[in-house]
Amino acid sequence: MSNVTTDIIILTFYRWLDIEEKMASTLTKVPLLRTVAARSYSQALPVCGNPNYDLKSTVISNKLVVAAVENDSSIARVSIIFKAGSRNETSDNLGATHVIRTAAGLSTKNASQFAIIRNVQQVGASITATTDRETIAYTLEGTKAAIEQALPFLTEVATKQVFKPWEVAELSNRLQLDIATRSLQIRTIDLLHNAAFRSGLGNSLFIPKNKIGKISSETLQHYVASTFLAGRCAVVGTGVNHGELTHYAQQLKINDGSSCPAPSPYKGGELRSNKGGDLAFVAFAGEGAPITNTKDALACAVLQRALGVGPHVKWSNHDNGVLSKSIGAGQEGYASTAINVNYSDTGLVGVLVAAPAKSAKSVVQAAYSVLKNGNISDADVNRGKNQLKTQLLVDAECGATAIHDIATQAVLTGNPQTAAQLAAAVDSVTTVDVQSALRKAGQKLTMAAMGNLVDVPYLDELK
Missing domain, CATH: 3.30.830.10 (Metalloenzyme, LuxS/M16 peptidase-like)
Incomplete structure (x- = not known):
């Protein structure tokens, strides 16, 4: 390539x-x-x-x-x-x-x-x-x-x-x-x-x-x-x-009522869709934290940054995250990012990788290992906290992003917080909190794969 x-x-x-x-x-x-x-x-x-x-x-x-x-x-x-x-x-x-x-x-x-x-x-x-x-x-x-x-x-x-x-x-x-x-x-x-x-x-x-x-x-x-x-x-x-x-x-003339959505518990599993092409896209995730639990949600957000969300230097191919280091600099043509989403009653935290179809196995195995057996150091957590605080405050200066974040908090929690309040709360996240979030996610992983899956192993084949 x-x-x-x-x-x-x-x-x-x-x-x-x-x-x-x-x-x-x-x-x-x-x-x-x-x-x-x-x-x-x-x-x-x-x-x-x-x-x-x-x-x-x-x-x-x-x-x-x-x-x-x-x-x-x-x-x-x-x-x-x-x-x-x-x-x-x-x-x-x-x-x-x-x-x-x-x-x-x-x-x-x-x-x-x-x-x-x-x-x-x-x-x-x-x-x-x-x-x-x-x-x-x-x-x-x-x-x-x-x-x-x-x-x-x-x-x-x-x-x-x-x-x-x-x-x-x-x-x-x-x-x-x-x-x-x-x-x-x-x-x-x-x-x-x-x-x-x-x-x-x-x-x-x-x-x-x-x-x-x-x-x-x-x-x-x-x-x-x-x-x-x-x-x-x-x-x-x-x-x-x-x-x-x-x-x-x-x-506003809106009908009265406050019914809650039906619970949607995390179950886990594996789905694959072989679409052909030159690339394989593979995602792994475990159960994360709900938005209503601020402490755990912030721990998952720090974990996402510690794992790595892509390069922070323009035109660079790799970042300094745990995921990128695990995959290794020897792999060419791949991209990776950690993902974290928080819903009202649960969440997902994991990784998404893209790799050339004929050499995807090693990249997929490395991504799986990070979630299943990975370790987050104090340095990784400090870097993740700094990146998260920066992102929160930068988003606060973007009007469209700021109102979306506040609105989502308001409707899901009833108690929205400012970016400055959330950034201050990030300081209280410890390495133990982040490691606990990683262990929780790794207990029962979900896998989704799409693209050319000729070299993508099944979930039960990964170690």
Whole structure:
């Protein structure tokens, strides 16, 4: 394999997906030139605002969580998020969340599709629908003046869907495109969840091919009515006043209710999908920690960085993590990263590797050994803690990432914390905590493999 091909593989691999593995549909986007022009008029603060912000959160009478950050940002964001991700799907409505995400911006109870797009674009704002296995979020982004004018349309898109049958039928081509353009990395992680949880959290982020065109308007309306509930909702804003956001949340007409998703226990297993090609993608994971257990969740996050999440030097092929060292510098053309996801009741922590198909065995064996028999030193933990704190604080300066993180915490835990609070809590994580997280993960491993599996051993063949 040539060096050029290797570089392309590695660069593509590390851009595949973020830690939460979320998918998004953007209704409107601000043109680049307009964005640059708007930013050039204000030099007092960066667009992202002051990262050392105070976060205020309250729970209003219908159990809806409201959280706001007034960070002096030039750009404000408001997100309405529901605990209604794909884990809530059943065998009868598999793929409903994928359709709902794609349907963001269709005609609603009081506004046509044309009216929503035209009015949001007219003020230079954007609305984005984002889904993952736990949540569905609708986020409005723009200047503070634009947010004020576009908020009624965020309300329409997030809470007043009607799913007209003829509009839903027109989504089939878009759904097929989403299915066809999935990378093997994303498909491997999807397969990993299916093997680990089977149903619930094992449900895919994507609609099954045989369900395209068969999710009816009535099915979507029933799904929204049963999951878009006040007790499963949070309204989160950055660059907005908490009192004003609370008043806005109180005016939302969302059905009362706070039912919890069915438990989705970790079970473990192995799934393989031989798709051919030049590469093999293999993921191993064990049970991680729920987001509601901050101490254990942070220990898993430090473990992820200690194992290694890819190069931290541009154009470099390897990092200084335990995983990269275990595989060895002698291996050419491979890429590796540790993975960690935290859900409301459980989690996954493990590794994902990509290697040339004909020489994948040694890379796969090394990755397996790290999780099953690996050891994390004090130096590894210190490096992991430093990297995690840096990532938390860098994300806090990125408005889109910051509101997603706060919104996810708000709807899943009811008690969101700032990046500074989480970074301070990282200091309390010990080597013993990280080693315990590794031992827990290694007790019962799940394996998912996709691509050309000619040289990929089965899970029971690994030692």
